[in-house]
Amino acid sequence: NAGVTQTPKFQVLKTGQSMTLQCAQDMNHNSMYWYRQDPGMGLRLIYYSASEGTTDKGEVPNGYNVSRLNKREFSLRLESAAPSQTSVYFCASLAGGTTDTQYFGPGTRLTVL
């Protein structure tokens, strides 16, 4: 039981390049999330998927797209990376119910030059 896994752990891109961050969970959770963490800003929600087949925008969706490939996998794509997207990206999942907590992946540290 690996929990929530993310790949890659580190990535350096040049401005304008594209890439996809991968996330998978093996806990049979319904909801999955992508956050970005910047110094002094806490975690901000980019996109989320309440259930397989649905996706919704969070606080800071501009410049990103997502795909809920199946119940296990939720990917985040940067079509044309910008230096402002330099951040640590966390994927999380949630089984459901008010008392359930979110389980987080280890994070991806992305630098855009």
Place this chain on the structure above:
Amino acid sequence: AQKITQTQPGMFVQEKEAVTLDCTYDTSDPSYGLFWYKQPSSGEMIFLIYQGSYDQQNATEGRYSLNFQKARKSANLVISASQLGDSAMYFCAMREAFSTKLIFGTGTRLQVFP
């Protein structure tokens, strides 16, 4: 709109002492949950404790307790008998009952010194 506020960017505490990390929240939903997470320097997010808005008693988990004052809309984390390994960022978060979204505060960096 729901909002979480952590007003202490940084806190210092001596080993074995207790420390309180502040969190206030704002929501119009009568049913919600409050969460605290720890983020050590290694970067992972570790769930610490949960408090439901209808829970009659303050939540406790080992050395962690949550001082929940509903009328003041505060959910402070109390760490008793601090240890050097408690040095980390601490985030308060909230989720309304019919939402799957978790909203985070900006965090408090706790440093425990010998």
